[in-house]
Amino acid sequence: MNDANSTPSLSTPYQFWVALLRIAVGWHFFYEGWAKLADPGWTAAGYLTSATGPLAPVFQWLGGSKALIPMIDVLNIWGLILIGLGLMLGLFIRVSALSGIGLLALYYLCHPPLFAPTPAGVTEGSYLIVNKNLVELLALAVISVLPTAAFGLDGLLARRRKQAGEAPQPVSLEKALPSYLGPMPRRQLIAGMAGVPFLGAALLSILKKHGWKSFEEVHLRARADERDTFVASATVKTFRFTAASELKGRLPSGRIGNLTLSRMILGGNLIGGWAHARDLIYVSKLVRAYHHRDKIFETFALAENCGVNTVLTNPLLCKAINDYWRQGGRIQFISDCGGKDVLQMIQKSIDYGACACYIQGGVADQLVEKGQFDLIAKALELVRANRLPAGIGGHKLRTIQSCVEKGLRPDFWMKTLHHANYWSAAPQQPEHDNIWCENAADTVAYMGQLTEPWIAFKILAAGAIEPKVGFRYAFESGADFICVGMYDFQIVDDVNLALDVLNSRLARQRNWYA
Numbered sequence: 001m002n003d004a005n006s007t008p009s010l011s012t013p014y015q016f017w018v019a020l021l022r023i024a025v026g027w028h029f030f031y032e033g034w035a036k037l038a039d040p041g042w043t044a045a046g047y048l049t050s051a052t053g054p055l056a057p058v059f060q061w062l063g064g065s066k067a068l069i070p071m072i073d074v075l076n077i078w079g080l081i082l083i084g085l086g087l088m089l090g091l092f093i094r095v096s097a098l099s100g101i102g103l104l105a106l107y108y109l110c111h112p113p114l115f116a117p118t119p120a121g122v123t124e125g126s127y128l129i130v131n132k133n134l135v136e137l138l139a140l141a142v143i144s145v146l147p148t149a150a151f152g153l154d155g156l157l158a159r160r161r162k163q164a165g166e167a168p169q170p171v172s173l174e175k176a177l178p179s180y181l182g183p184m185p186r187r188q189l190i191a192g193m194a195g196v197p198f199l200g201a202a203l204l205s206i207l208k209k210h211g212w213k214s215f216e217e218v219h220l221r222a223r224a225d226e227r228d229t230f231v232a233s234a235t236v237k238t239f240r241f242t243a244a245s246e247l248k249g250r251l252p253s254g255r256i257g258n259l260t261l262s263r264m265i266l267g268g269n270l271i272g273g274w275a276h277a278r279d280l281i282y283v284s285k286l287v288r289a290y291h292h293r294d295k296i297f298e299t300f301a302l303a304e305n306c307g308v309n310t311v312l313t314n315p316l317l318c319k320a321i322n323d324y325w326r327q328g329g330r331i332q333f334i335s336d337c338g339g340k341d342v343l344q345m346i347q348k349s350i351d352y353g354a355c356a357c358y359i360q361g362g363v364a365d366q367l368v369e370k371g372q373f374d375l376i377a378k379a380l381e382l383v384r385a386n387r388l389p390a391g392i393g394g395h396k397l398r399t400i401q402s403c404v405e406k407g408l409r410p411d412f413w414m415k416t417l418h419h420a421n422y423w424s425a426a427p428q429q430p431e432h433d434n435i436w437c438e439n440a441a442d443t444v445a446y447m448g449q450l451t452e453p454w455i456a457f458k459i460l461a462a463g464a465i466e467p468k469v470g471f472r473y474a475f476e477s478g479a480d481f482i483c484v485g486m487y488d489f490q491i492v493d494d495v496n497l498a499l500d501v502l503n504s505r506l507a508r509q510r511n512w513y514a
Contacts, residue, residue, distance in 0.1 A: 019151035022087050022097075022143045025136055027202050029100060030084025036077045039298070041492065043244035044076050045069050046305030050250075053112040060250065069245055079103055087143075088199050090152010097144035104137040111330070132328065242492040244305045248499045251307035254480055254514035256389045256412050256453045259355055261310050261514070264471075264498045265334070265455065266303045267485035268313025271296055276462035278424060278434055290487075297324050299488040300331050306495045310334060310355070312455070312483050315345050318352035325353070334455075336393065336414070338363035342379050350386045357383045358391025358414050361399075361457075368399045373406045380410055391455075395436055397443050400450075410452060412514075414483075417443055417456040417474055422464040436461060444477040453514035457483040467494050471501045478510030 036042045048063025062068055079099065086096030113127035251262045269275065273288030291299070300311065300321075311321070312334040321333050335349035338360035346357050359367070359379055367376055376392065383390035393414035394400045400415055416437040424434045436458040437443055447454055456479035460470040467484070471494075474482045486494055 015147060016151060018143065018146050019090065021139055022090070022093065022152075025100070025139055025143070026084045026087025026089075026096075028084070028136070029080050030088060030199075030202055033077050033080030033082075033084060036073075037081065041241055041243045041302055041488070043069060043073050043247070043305060045244055045247050046307050048072075048110065050304070050307055050309065051110045053109065053114060055109050059110045064250060073245065076103075085199070088202070089196065090155065093152060094144050097140045100140045101137050101144070104133045104140070108133045108137065241489050242496075244302060244492055246492060246496070247306060248496045249503075251495055251499065252502060253309070254453065254512065256356065256514055259332075259389055261481055262308050263481055263502060264308055264495065265481055265483045266299075266308050266311040266331075266491075267457065267483045268311055268317055268333075268336075270485040270487060271299065271311075272314055272317055274314070276436075278462075293320065293323075295488065296320055297327065297329070299486075299491070300324050300329055302488050302491050303486075304329065304331050306491055308491070308495065312336060312457075314338075314360075315349045315352070315354075318349060318354075322352055334358065334391075336360040337379070342367075342375065343382060346379055346382050350383070350388065354388065356389040356391065356412070358393050358410070358412070361393035361395045361414060361416065364393050364403075365396050365399050368394075368396075368402045373403070373408060376403065376408055380408065384411075393457075395458075397439065397446060401446065404450070412453040412455060413447070413450065414455050414457060415443060415447060416458040417447075417477060417479060418459050418461045418465055418470060419473055422461060424464055425461070434461075434464075440477070448478050448510045451511075451513055453480045454478065455481040455483055459484065468497050468500070471498050472504075472506075475501055476506050476508050478508065480512060480514040 045063045048059045048069075051059035051063070062072060080103070083096050083100045083103065086092050087100065108131070113129055113131045251264060253260050253262050255261070270287055271291050273284050273291065275284045275287045277283030303311070309330075310332050313321075313336065315335050315337060317333075318335070321331070324331070332355040333353075334356045335345075335354040335358075337345040337349055337357050339345045342359060342363060349357050357379075359376060364376065367373070380390040380392075389411040391412040391414055392400070392403055392408065392410045394403075395416050397415070400413060403410075417440060418437050419440050420435060420437075456474045456477075459465070459474040459479070459482050460467060462485075465473075471482060471484075482498070484494060
């Protein structure tokens with residue numbers, strides 16, 4: 001039996017399994033750090049500024065500090081990498097475990113899974129008090145007090161220190177080892193190096209996941225920065241990807257019922273490949289090819305880091321969003337329910353964890369034209385029965401007006417809004433794919449009379465209007481939120497532009513209703 005001051009002892013099988021747990025946690029730490037290091041746009045600013053819980057003011061202050069954020073980012077990235085290496089290789093195990101506990105505790109306190117509203121439906125990633133950070137923290141607590149050095153470099157170093165004080169013993173040639181290890185049974189050496197193959201496997205997995213050419217691309221990018229000319233050849237010009245560390249502040253939010261939404265919402269059309277590209281028939285396929293699974297996840301993560309907490313998208317992307325949540329993502333989604341069976345799409349969206357649902361604008365236009373107001377009413381009832389905000393969309397102003405006349409008042413409206421002062425607008429052809437808000441002045445006047453929150457969409461006329469112009473026009477015209485389709489490389493710039501508009505003096509007549 002051990003006394004109170006001794007190190008607890010475990011049999012070899014038990015030590016092996018604890019060491020395997022240590023290596024698995026180390027792998028996770030190492031990869032998280034590597035992924036952040038490889039992403040030039042990553043920063044902790046968005047995670048900190050969106051903090052919740054009792055310590056939220058402290059984390060939000062840190063996230064908003066332009067002087068501290070660069071240092072926090074470096075400490076976060078290299079802390080994860082070094083802790084991961086220590087745990088995987090079994091080097092400075094207790095120091096690595098305790099450092100990991102401290103880092104995970106900060107993550108947990110920044111976003112504690114307490115009693116805030118969560119998306120409806122049972123989805124992996126809907127936590128209550130216990131989450132992945134807490135589970136790994138407790139695992140590291142176990143690792144820090146149980147001996148696993150025999151399966152790590154700490155064991156080899158401890159044996160070397162012990163042998164340094166002993167008289168040298170003759171060693172047979174076949175058992176000879178490097179002098180810094182001293183004589184040692186082969187089995188002990190293999191056990192001590194147990195983490196090395198896992199580290200190699202982690203590196204190979206990273207290369208397979210992110211591409212074998214990633215190092216070459218980084219090298220080419222560095223050379224291009226030095227020359228300030230072109231990458232690889234004279235045909236591809238470099239452009240600067242604005243990093244999340246260059247955010248100007250925290251994106252403000254509003255509420256629809258119990259739902260908190262960032263004032264700017266990420267639109268899902270580009271991610272899903274539904275591009276309104278006018279006469280350019282190849283663009284939708286190009287957009288779908290760009291937004292592969294990892295790119296979608298990168299876009300969601302960058303949006304979250306920039307304070308955009310919601311994506312508005314089609315139910316067809318429900319599974320992708322659920323997969324993103326399983327990887328630790330938190331972005332919520334509003335579902336635009338359409339298709340041949342609106343009620344079925346609403347139920348699917350609810351089952352997959354939508355935070356709100358609305359009848360898609362084009363579908364609502366058709367239902368109103370056919371006089372199917374009873375179906376619109378049933379849709380609102382189904383959403384509300386699941387305690388979610390229910391909305392009605394519309395491309396045509398008459399859709400909104402008709403619903404109000406029939407006494408249908410949703411929890412929020414989705415209505416297109418943009419001016420027609422761009423070269424490809426064709427007001428004389430209202431059904432043409434170049435214009436989505438037929439009479440903006442009438443829309444602004446009518447929506448100004450409604451007291452339900454208004455999410456304005458198509459505010460850039462599918463890329464025809466500059467964001468700094470479209471954002472101001474939408475907010476000054478009365479929109480409570482704007483829905484904007486963005487590529488990953490546009491998110492930081494668009495958030496900064498939205499902040500510039502919202503922090504300026506707005507010529508706004510309509511009250512804020514969210």
